[in-house]
Amino acid sequence: MIDFNLDKTISWQTALSQAIQDPQELLALLELDPSLLAAAKSAANLFPLKVPRGFAARMQKGNVNDPLLKQVLPLGAELLDVAGYQQDPLQESDVNPIPGLLHKYQSRVLLTFVGTCGINCRYCFRRHFPYGDNNPGTDGWDRALDYIAKDSSITEVILSGGDPLVANDKSLWALSEKLNDIPHVKRLRIHSRMPIVLPERITADFLHWMGQLKQKPVLVTHCNHPQEISPAVEQAMQALSDVGTVLLNQTVLLKGVNDNVDTLVDLSEALFAAGIQPYYLHLLDKVQGAAHFDLPEEEAKNLHWGLNQRLSGYLVPKLVYEKAGAPAKLPVELYTA
């Protein structure tokens, strides 16, 4: 047995700080071929490796094609400059009126609440995003809150990032207290991969905060494969649901990870069993370094049609993609035959 250092008595902050960041350690823990190391190191120089030990423990040892490993292992393919793949595919710098605030769609704004994540996903569209430049710092949220207060068409505030649940509970309390003074904000939505990759984050204190919010709490998890849903994840979800959280999930369609109907069916089933409603299935954003995860659109449509034929309608996530300048996430047209 390999020791993943899963110590249930440590805090989530400690678990996070102990995430695996050295490619050599990841390869050793998973008993993988050391010849993968050179490429992993060069790719990790561009975008660091980061994987919580509890997430790594859900991977199959000795399997370089493990669907969880593939999402985090830095590869030489990331260094290729592929035509059509850009640094900022969503041109987010254009819809960034105030540092930390994105107002792209009507009725909701997105706050990039923290710059870091609990895990570094290799396909991430923000792998080149200037997180640091876009975080206003502890007292900088006043400008964003002012902007929200002045626009009564904003009924929902979305905390995103990075990953907003890397923030401590104190910052979350501080923000929600200020939102309490803005009556037109009815919902507080959190986009986070933390409950999946580090379910220890869902502490009693955090649940207390969620449960007392004036705004209706919505949590959108990010889960790509049924193997990510461990018993600890299920417990965290149950606890979140018990305090009144609406639970949704978004998935990114990834070649070699979840690009078959059986996996996507199992994922929807496993999410729903854990109390989470499938929400979005995203086509990959065309970000430089992630081209090897991309699927032809035709194949994505066929997979989605396969899901429609196998699952109850409410278990089928919407297949969407993002286009710079579009007023909403765009649905991918369904199969017509």
Ligand SMILES: *Cc1c(COP(=O)(O)O)cnc(C)c1O
């Ligand atoms: C995805 C996104 C949202 C949320 O869109 P929904 O379709 O409501 O889930 C809001 N703001 C920005 C900037 C986004 O990228």
Ligand code: SF4
């Ligand atoms: S958790 Fe989300 S934002 Fe963070 S690296 Fe993964 S995909 Fe990107």
